[in-house]
Amino acid sequence: MQTVQGMTELEYAFLFTLRKVNSIKLEGFKPFFNNLPVDPYIKGNYRSRRLSRFTVVGDKLVKLPHGYFYQSKDYNPLMGDIKREFAELDDALIELDIFKSLVFAFTDSCKLHPEAEIGVHQIRISCSPENMGNPAPEGIHSDGTDFIGIFSVNRHNILGGETRLYTAKKEKPIFSKILNPGELLLVNDHEFFHYAAPIKPEIPEQGTWDVFVLTSPSLLSN
Template sequence: MQTLSEVKNLAYAMMFTLHKVKSVNIEEFKPFFTNLPVDPYIKGNYRFRRLSRFKVLGDELIKLPHGYLFQSKKYNPLLGDIKREFAELDDAITKLEDFKKLVLAFIDYCQLDEQAVEIGVHQIRTTCSPDNYGNPAPEGIHKDGTDFVGIFSVGRNNIQGGETELYKSKKESPVFHKILNPGDLLLVNDDEFFHYTTPIQPLVSGEGTRDVFVLTCPSLLKD
C-alpha cells in the first residue's frame, strides 16, 4: 500500500491531462441531474448540487458516512471557513456500474492505490436563462485545497460559454482553456494549477444547463 508521501509524489508528477472516457455511458447519469437540490450557499438559485465520498473495498465502491465540506478562505474566498452540507448522491446512481467505472477511471488515471484513497464526488448542475447567466465557478480563479481534481462533463444543453481554464498564476494568462464536451475528463494537479470555468448563457431562448461531476482526492469532507 502506498504511503501518503508516495501518493503526494504521484500527485506532483501529474500536471494536467485530458481524457475521453469511452468506457462510461453518460446517458445513464442524465436522469439523475433533473432532481438535484438547489445549492443553498450560492445566491440566485442557478446551481444545484449533491455530494458524497467513497472508498473502494475489493470489487465494491463503498459510500462513506455523511460529512460536511470545509475549505479555508485561502482556497475559497467566497465560501471559505464555512461548514457546507449537501444532500448525498442518489443511491441509485452510485450503484450504477458506469458510476463505479468513472470513479475507478479517476483513480487509475491519477495512479492512486484504490484501496488507500477517499474520493469526493460532487454532482453539479449549473443553469442559465436569458435573464440570469449561470456561473459554474462563483469563487473565481481558485484552487480546491486537495491533491487531485477531476472534472467530468456529463451534458451541455442550450448553452454557450462554460470554458474551463487552468492557470499557473492568477496574474497570468491561462495555460489551458477548453470547453469540456460530454465524456471529457480533465485531471488537474491542484497543487500546481488554479482552475476556473467561465459563465454560461443560453444559445437560444429558454433555459440552458451544464452538468458535471467534480471528483477530488482527498475528498475535503469532514465528519
Template sequence: MQKLGTATELEYAFLFTLRKVNSINPEGFKPFFSNMPIDPYIKGNYRSRRLSRFIVSGNGLIKLPHGYFFQSKEDNPLMGGIKREFAELDDALIKLDIFKNLVLAFSDSCKLHPEAEIGVHQIRITCSPGNFGNLAPEGIHQDGTDFIGIFSVDRDNIQGGEAHLYTAKKEKPVFSKVLNPGELLLVNDHEFFHFGNPIKPQTDAQGSLDVFVLTSPSLLSG
C-alpha cells in the first residue's frame, strides 16, 4: 500500500492496492446474488443492485437507516443529480461472518476513522450473446467519495470486465486487471479515475459478474 510523505496528507495518503482477503470464502456470498432487484435507473435490465450503509463498531457492524444514493453530475454525467433508491441488503447476508470480514477489511485497509460511514453496493451484471453487460455506463469516472473497494465474488461464463485505474481521463491506465473471486481492489477516489470493461459470455449461455463495491463516505442521505 503506497503512502505519501507528510502528516497533512495523511487523510488521502492511500493510493491503491490489490489484496486477497484470506478470511473470506466468496462461495458463501453466491446465493445472495440470485433474484436481486433490477436497477431501475439503467436501461437494459442487465444490472441488479442492493445498497446499505454501515459503521464499524469494535469488531462488529452497525447498520444505518435506509437512505438515498446521490452523486453530482460532475462525478456521474449519466445518473448524477438524481436521488436514487435501492433495496437494502438481505438481513441474512449482513449476519454472515464473511460479510463482516469484508467490511472490516475495507475499513482497516483504508485506515478509516472511527464511526466512518461505509456504503456497500451489491451488484450483479449480466450478459448474453446479443447483449454485453456494461460495468460502467458513465465511462471513465470518479465516484465523488474518498475511498472505494471493489470485491470480486464470482465470474460465471464471461470474458472481459477488467478493472482499470487512470490518473486522468485521457491518459492510459496505470492499472488493468481482471479481479478474480476473493480479490479486493482498494482505490483513493481523489487520486484516480476508474472504469470496467464490458463483459460478454464465453458460450451461447448467459453470463454474470458479481461484485461488492464499498465506499466511504457512503454518498447516502436520509
C-alpha cells in the first residue's frame, strides 16, 4: 500500500467508506440547527455554521481552546489565506451522548491516534424558490487535512445535494450519492477531491440541509 509521508499504514487504512450510524437518534440534534449564526464569509446568507475542536482522551471527549479556521488558497481558492472565525458549538449539544457517539464513530473508523485533534463543523445550507443553496461554493476541492467525515442529520424539502468524490478535478466522480440522514461518509483527504451539489426546494417553500463535517487535523489555529 502506498503511504503518504508522515502517515503510518494504520492511519492510511482506508480511502473512503460509507456507514450508517444506527446508535445516533437524529431528533436530538435537530433543535441545535435552528440557531446557527450565518456564515459571514460567503455571499447570499444561505450557509450557517458553528465550529469547535476536540480530542478524545480515553472514553471522554475534551473540547480544546477555540481558534480561527485557516486554509491556504491551494486548497480553498475562494476563502483561502483568510483567518475565518466562527462561533463555537453549543455546550448543550456537546454534552449529548449522540454527539459523543458521532465523534467516536469518526475517530474509530479513521483509526485516529490517541489525542488526535478533531474539528467539528455544524452546518446548515438553506434554499428558497428564489435562491439555490450551494454547499461547496469553492467547487471541487480537498480540505488540506488527513481525514474528513460528512454526517447527514436532516434533509427538509430539498432536491439535490449529492456528495461526490473525485480522483482528479477534471474527471468524472468515482462516487456520487445523496447522503441520507444518519449516514456518515469517511474520506481520506489525501486521495480524493470532494464536492456537494447545490440544493433547491422540492416544493416552493424554504428547504434546509443539516450536516456535521468532521476533520482531523482540525485546521484550527490559536
